[in-house]
Amino acid sequence: MLFLKRIYEWAEVRLGVRELVEKNLTGYLLPRNINFWYSMGSILLFIFVTQVITGILLLVYYLPEAEKAYTSIGAIMNAVPFGWLIRTCHVVGSNMMVLFVFLHMLSVLFMGSYKSPRELNWITGFVLFTLVQGLCLTGYLLPWSQLSFWATTVATNSVGAIPLIGEFLVEFLRGGKLVGAPTLGRFYTLHIAVFPLLIAIVVGAHLFFLERIGVSTPPFGQGDTRNRWQGDAFRYEGHPGGIPFFPNYLLQDMTSIAIYFALFAAVVFFSPNLFFTKDAFVQANPFQTPAHIKPEWYFLANYQTLKLFPNEFIGLSIQGAAMTFLALLPFIDRGKEKHPLKRPLFMVCAVGGILLYIGLSIWGHYS
């Protein structure tokens, strides 16, 4: 203990650790009515770190060449000690990341936390949402299985529906006319370097905005649920009399992370193939199209939407418009009220949107 105290004092005189701890941990006060939905960001950070660690471990044995990729994945799953665990964690983690991004966005939507002055938090969060989807899509090709190959063929085909530059974009993405070794090289680079780096940068920006503006007050358990932002000058939203981040809310974060981990481990150990189909364990064969290619669960609604329209470009445009609307929501919804039950129009749109999304996903799954 004496040794630790001496290290602390050593650091204190050099870095002002006490002030740092006071400002960011014990003196960092959060609203008294904060709830567990505020832990979603911490869970996502935990997932991202887990993905980076398991991804690095997979890189030790994965071979990013069309002829060797599938075999190397087979070796990881069957020959490398605990390789099956590392790969399963990576696959399940990627799906969990998308699921928790959805949950995080929904909690922000329903609690009105996207409203001024937090537009930049919302925008960076939305960019993270698209980057995570990009990360998952590029990772999907790497095992070079039938599922990877054909899902990527279908996904990259859709870009061809964009007028004038569609064909060029398809070739640019694939590195040729068809999905092949150059596509694997491109997606590999995007997956292990570009997307993680971009995500780390945007997460940094997201946290920076949070740090500058302060944590929003949940609209529950208090009389006035209106947004108190004046808009005339920059003001940090402090919470005098609130609960300290350390130890109180950190323990809430730890509780949420432990519950998440239990859910994650349950999938990894008891249903490791939940996110796989049989085609995921057959080597890619460009000459044999599997009977039914279905995208991952989080793309099923998009997939079904495209099938509903006779013209692929119309389907893409409608989805692009919906995504644009969502991205710009803080600029469109300028109302002061934050409580979801006091925002009937929002509630109708949000619940309708969620039901539509779930309905389209189920339809896409069974279609």
Next chain:
Amino acid sequence: MNLERQAMKNLITCAGLAFLIGCLSIPVTAAEVSLGDKNVCISCHGGQPGRLGEPVKLWRESIHAANNVACNECHGGDPNDAVNAMSPARGFLGVPKETAIPGVCGRCHVGVEKDYMHSAHGRALGKGGPTCVTCHGNHLVVKATLDIINEKRCTACHGYERARIIREAMQQTEGLIVSMGERIDSYKGEGVETDRLEKGLFSVRNSFHSLSHNLDAEMVKRESARINTELNSISDSLGKIDEQRKKRRLAGVVVVGGALLAALVFCLLRRSYD
């Protein structure tokens, strides 16, 4: 008012960027994409009605299609050249003559052809005896099972008694082979490396099925016992995989339990601070 104007400006500036991000984040498209068959036999005959198109439909459901064994493997010709696909110069055979059928099938199924040629069936080739396609069909060839030996089919030419003895002697082993095949398939569908087991079972299945071609009931009984020993060895390997799965689930119980316990401890600690 200034704020609203500012908000409008922000809205317009962001619209273009967000639309692009929005479009790029929707990478999924219509489901069934057909690249078109590269094989000219299939692309030409597949679109034809009746007698000329029917073989393609049947073939698509066959084990040959599942294993990429295309038309030219039996009928010859050049599947990459539409003009000369059916040229004798490119080895096109067309429909093989009855007596040539075992030779065509035997190009791949070497052992089976040998057993067949030594059997009563083979000796009757060209004299009213059955060829490979009599029992297995021609285009809709499916994975062979004991169901092929049945009273209806056999009694078309002779009595069923001898065939029944052979079938009964093979029944139990066949059941084992089928159930093991299903277990291996199931593990394969979960990413387990099953190549060695598949090859082992493939070899056992072949030697076992070849018994049905030589039509010697005593030999069938004798060989079935030997084959059962080989099957037991495959069964042991499958048992090891089962055991490994059980251990993983047990580890899962510990990890999930530990995580839930940690959640409980953190939760109680938080409450003590509140």
